[in-house]
Every structure is written in structure tokens, then in C-alpha cells.
Amino acid sequence: MFIVNKKTYFIYTFGCQANKSDSERIAGDYQARGYREAKNIDSADEIIINSCSVRQRAEDRVVGLIYNLSQQFKKKSKPKIILTGCMIHHGKAKLLKMLPFVDEILPIMEVGFNLPIVRRDKKHAWISISTGCNSFCTYCIVPYSRGREKSRSILDILKEVDSLVKKGYIEITLLAQNVNSYGLEKLGINIRKQHKKVKSKPPFVKLLEKICTYEQIKIIRFLTPNPWDFSDELINCIKDHKKIDRYLHLPVQSGSNKILKKMNRGYTREQYLTLINQIRLKIPQVELGTDIIVGFPGETEKDFQQTIDLAKKVGFKVAFVAQYSPRSNTIADKLYKDNISPQEKKRRWNILEKLINQPHLKNRPKVIK
Numbered sequence: 113m114f115i116v117n118k119k120t121y122f123i124y125t126f127g128c129q130a131n132k133s134d135s136e137r138i139a140g141d142y143q144a145r146g147y148r149e150a151k152n153i154d155s156a157d158e159i160i161i162n163s164c165s166v167r168q169r170a171e172d173r174v175v176g177l178i179y180n181l182s183q184q185f186k187k188k189s190k191p192k193i194i195l196t197g198c199m200i201h202h203g204k205a206k207l208l209k210m211l212p213f214v215d216e217i218l219p220i221m222e223v224g225f226n227l228p229i230v231r232r233d234k235k236h237a238w239i240s241i242s243t244g245c246n247s248f249c250t251y252c253i254v255p256y257s258r259g260r261e262k263s264r265s266i267l268d269i270l271k272e273v274d275s276l277v278k279k280g281y282i283e284i285t286l287l288a289q290n291v292n293s294y295g296l297e298k299l300g301i302n303i304r305k306q307h308k309k310v311k312s313k314p315p316f317v318k319l320l321e322k323i324c325t326y327e328q329i330k331i332i333r334f335l336t337p338n339p340w341d342f343s344d345e346l347i348n349c350i351k352d353h354k355k356i357d358r359y360l361h362l363p364v365q366s367g368s369n370k371i372l373k374k375m376n377r378g379y380t381r382e383q384y385l386t387l388i389n390q391i392r393l394k395i396p397q398v399e400l401g402t403d404i405i406v407g408f409p410g411e412t413e414k415d416f417q418q419t420i421d422l423a424k425k426v427g428f429k430v431a432f433v434a435q436y437s438p439r440s441n442t443i444a445d446k447l448y449k450d451n452i453s454p455q456e457k458k459r460r461w462n463i464l465e466k467l468i469n470q471p472h473l474k475n476r477p478k479v480i481k
Contacts, residue, residue, distance in 0.1 A: 121147045122156035126174055127164025129335055130287050131197055133238035134220050135162045138196070139230035149230075153181070156191050160218070163197035165253050167437035171199060175211065182213040196220050201257035201441060220258065236283040237276050241269055241319065245289035246297065247338070249365075250376045250443040251405065251436065254289055263288075263295045266319055277328045284323070286334040292316055292341040317345045324353040333357045336403075339364070339387055340378040351394045358395065359477040361430075362388075363403035367422030368415035371408050374448065381422055388426050399477040401430035404464060407457035408436045409448035416460050423468055429477055431468040433461050 121142045125135040138160055139149065150156035161177065164170040174195075181193065195207060196218040202210070204217045231237055244259040245252075276284065288294060295315025313321075323332055332355055337346075339362060350356045366372050369380050379387075391398055404419060423431070435457040438445045 119147050119157040120150035120155055121158045121160060122150040122153050123160045123162060124177060125162045126170060127162070127166065127197065129238060129285065130240065130289070131162050131164060132232075133240050133287055134197070135160075136229045136231055136238065137227070137240075138162065140227045143230055144227045153184075153191070158192040158194060160194045160196060162220075163195060163199035165198035165201060165257055165439065167434060167439075169437065174199060178211050178213055192216065194218050198253060198257040201253050235281060236285070237281050238285050238287055239269060239272055239276075240264070240287045241291065241294050241316075242288040246293070247290060247378075248376060248443070250374065250447070251408065251439065253439040253442055256441050258289070261289070261293065261297050263298060263315070266295075266315070266322070269319065270322060273323055273326060273329070277326055280328075282329060283331040284329060284333070286319075286323075286332070288334075288336070290336065290338045290341075291334045292337045292343070292346065294319060296341075313345050314341075314343055317343070317349045320346075320349050320353070320356065324355060330355055331357055333359070336361055336363060338362075338378075339384050342387055342391075344390070347391055347394050358397045359399045359401065359429075360391065361401040361403075364422065364426075365403060365405050366408065366411070366415070367419035368411070369418075371411050371415050374410060374444070375405075375408065376443070381418065385422065385425060399429045400426060401477070402426075402428050402432075404431055404433045405436050406433060406460035406464065407452035409444065409450055409452070411436075411452060420463065420467065423464065428468050429472045429475075431464060433464045433468075435461050 121139070123135050123138060125131055142158075142160075143149070147158070153159055159181065161174060163174045178193065178195075185191065192215045193213055194216045195211065195214045197220055199207065200217060200219055207217055208214060242261055242263040244261045245254045246261040248255050273284065292314070293316070295318075299315075320332065320334075323329060332353075337360070342362070350358075350360075364384055365375055365377055367381050369382075372380060388400065391400075402423075404423075406416065406419070435454070436450070436452065438450050
């Protein structure tokens with residue numbers, strides 16, 4: 113006799129597009145087990161909190177939510193609280209001690225791609241092409257929270273595209289911590305030192321070209337590429353296929369070579385500007401966005417002015433500007449003292465916000481967030 117599971121779930125999602133995509137997979141996992149999505153937390157049997165750890169403020173929001181839930185359910189039946197996402201870098205024991213109201217820690221890597229995904233949008237879909245990261249930028253917690261990079265097979269990804277096309281989807285965004293390095297770890301290539309040794313087309317370019325053959329797919333986006341392995345083949349692929357979006361998000365993080373080196377970004381400001389010129393030469397219609405960190409340890413006023421100068425030279429239409437926040441267990445936290453005051457970080461943030469984002473509020477390119 114078949115018994116219907118009457119239990120319900122509710123998902124809180126913090127953070128980036130990868131987390132939103134992960135939450136869709138988590139929802140698919142729950143529904144495959146017969147759960148129904150609750151309309152609100154009051155009617156949920158299980159509450160899943162998909163956390164972000166990119167900055168301390170993001171973690172504070174998660175902790176605040178969990179505290180509020182503990183107060184809300186103090187006098188009534190408590191749902192099961194499950195924590196997942198990037199905060200798992202703290203480790204299960206520490207998290208359960210920090211957050212005693214949490215019942216379970218779910219490593220996001222344990223939620224696979226073998227179940228139907230519950231997508232929130234009926235026209236646009238996220239597709240994760242790899243998980244984890246091998247880059248180890250000194251400020252970043254992702255390699256510790258999501259593990260080393262693992263690319264999905266191209267057949268598996270195309271099977272997902274087939275399914276989306278049959279359901280009427282016309283826009284997709286490919287997601288990875290570094291989309292450019294898709295498939296390179298399977299070739300035994302170190303993305304920072306050996307990516308130029310790829311003699312054939314990079315795997316990511318091959319994947320893009322195959323997806324471009326789907327007539328029903330009208331717009332293809334990808335997040336996030338990195339400057340150090342943005343190949344000529346990728347530039348030509350974008351130039352030749354008009355359905356690939358002309359907005360490119362290319363994180364620079366700083367305009368100072370000294371700070372870029374301390375961040376372990378793998379390129380100089382000169383190399384970044386050369387790449388931008390190469391992209392604009394082949395794709396004149398391109399609109400550029402970026403990520404910038406202000407107040408990184410040791411960033412002097414001269415370093416910051418170099419970032420301002422680079423931003424003016426490039427003419428970014430969008431910038432996600434972050435004030436540096438130490439992340440425990442990262443290389444930057446171990447090696448460098450957070451010696452820039454909050455007030456100075458905020459001042460630098462305001463300058464870049466006024467320079468880049470405010471002039472383009474009305475005409476900024478469409479950025480899927």
C-alpha cells in the first residue's frame with residue numbers, strides 16, 4: 113500500500129546564484145521523498161537554511177535567523193532545523209555548539225544531480241556545471257566549504273538542457289566558481305599554471321558550442337569566469353554566437369598589483385586591462401561587470417587609487433563592491449592583519465559605488481541574481 117508523505121519543508125536561501133541553484137536541487141530531493149513545500153515556516157515540518165559565508169555579515173544574518181526561529185518556536189512544536197551551504201566550513205561539531213537550535217548539518221555536496229530540480233522560474237534556468245573550486249584566492253572560503261573542483265560530464269549537462277528545452281525554457285545560466293576551468297581537472301591541468309597548454313578547444317568552449325546548437329535556447333549566460341584563463345577561444349566563441357549574452361561579469365577584485373598578488377589572483381592589472389581590450393576588440397557590444405574588494409589587509413590609499421583608475425579605464429556598468437571581511441581558515445586570515453578600519457572600508461565602498469553603480473542605475477545591463 114502506497115503511503116503519501118504529508119510532511120512539509122521550507123527553504124531559506126542566502127547568498128549567490130550557486131546557492132539558489134543548490135536550493136532548487138534540495139527542493140527536488142525533498143519532493144522526490146514525498147514532501148510538500150510549506151507556504152511559510154509556521155506550517156513546515158523541516159526548515160532548511162542554505163547559508164552563505166562569503167563575509168561575516170552573511171554569517172551573522174544566518175545566525176540571526178536561527179536565533180529568531182528559536183524564539184518563535186520556544187512555546188510551540190519545533191520543526192526540524194537543517195543547516196547547509198557554505199557555513200559548513202566551520203565543521204559540524206563547532207556549528208552544533210554555536211547553534212544548538214540546529215538539528216542537522218547537511219553538506220551540500222551530498223545533494224546530487226540525479227533528481228528532478230524544482231525550478232522557481234519557468235523561462236530561465238540555472239545549470240551548475242561544476243562544484244567546488246581549485247583557485248584558493250587567499251580571502252575566499254569556497255575551496256574549504258565546497259571542496260575541490262569537480263566538473264559534471266558534458267553528457268549529463270546536455271541531458272539537463274534537453275529536459276529544459278522540452279519544458280519550454282529559453283534562457284539558461286551556466287554556474288561554477290570558475291566556468292572557464294570546467295573540465296580541466298579531468299585533463300590533469302592546473303588552471304593557474306598550465307591552462308595555456310590545452311592544445312584543443314577548452315572543455316568549457318566545447319560545452320558552450322554544443323548548447324548554442326539548441327534552437328529553442330535564445331539566451332545563454334555564464335557565471336563566473338576568471339581573468340587568468342579567459343582564453344582566445346572563449347572570446348571567439350562569444351563573438352561567433354549571438355545568443356551568448358553580451359554582458360560579461362569578470363571579477364577584478366583590485367587594481368593594485370601588490371594587492372592582487374596578496375590575494376593570489378594570478379594576474380596583474382596590466383594583464384587584466386589587456387584582456388578587456390582583447391574582448392572589446394572582438395565583441396564591441398560587450399558590457400562589463402565586476403567584483404571588487406576594498407579594505408583588503410595592507411591596501412593603502414595608493415592601492416585604492418589604482419583600483420579607481422582601473423575602474424575608470426574599463427568603464428564597468430555594474431560592480432559588486434565588498435568590504436573585506438576576514439574568513440577563518442583562509443590564507444589571508446592566517447597571514448595578514450585586518451588593519452583597515454570599518455570607517456575607511458565604508459569610505460572606499462562609497463567612492464566606488466558612486467563611480468560605477470549610481471551612474472548606471474537606470475540603464476544597467478540585465479544581471480541575473
